[in-house]
Amino acid sequence: MKTITKIAVSTLLVIVFPVFLFAQPQVTITPPKGEPAAVISIDGKGFKPDEEIDIIITLDEGEKVGLGTEKVDVIKADANGVFSVKSGIPINAKPGKHKIEIIGNKGSIIETFVEVTPKEKK
Numbered sequence: 001m002k003t004i005t006k007i008a009v010s011t012l013l014v015i016v017f018p019v020f021l022f023a024q025p026q027v028t029i030t031p032p033k034g035e036p037a038a039v040i041s042i043d044g045k046g047f048k049p050d051e052e053i054d055i056i057i058t059l060d061e062g063e064k065v066g067l068g069t070e071k072v073d074v075i076k077a078d079a080n081g082v083f084s085v086k087s088g089i090p091i092n093a094k095p096g097k098h099k100i101e102i103i104g105n106k107g108s109i110i111e112t113f114v115e116v117t118p119k120e121k122k
Contacts (some may be wrong), residue, residue, distance in 0.1 A: 007088055023108040027102050033115035036091045038116065043084045044102060047077040051104040057090065057114065058099045064091050067100070077104070089116055091095075 025046040035042060042055055054076040055067040068075050068085035077083045093116045102110050 047081040048106040051106045
């Protein structure tokens with residue numbers, strides 16, 4: 001019985017422990033809300049080294065728009081798995097919470113949200 005327990009514990013450590021050993025992707029949107037055309041910063045860490053990143057916001061009616069590529073052709077994490085880009089909230093985004101998917105070409109993936117606020121009347 002002790003042998004079975006040792007095998008079970010060893011197997012669990014081999015399968016589960018590596019998940020905690022490697023960093024999980026994290027993303028911060030600053031500010032977390034804004035009106036259409038507002039500039040936001042998208043900062044990520046815990047991605048794979050040199051991983052190419054796609055950042056996609058889903059607007060109403062399921063329209064998907066890429067973010068963060070205005071001044072660069074490719075968003076790429078550095079050797080430490082970190083990236084930072086600025087982007088504008090799409091001008092056609094309606095007020096409400098919108099999902100942002102951050103997808104790396106080496107398997108990293110995370111979802112977050114940005115809240116679009118109504119345009120202020122001037």
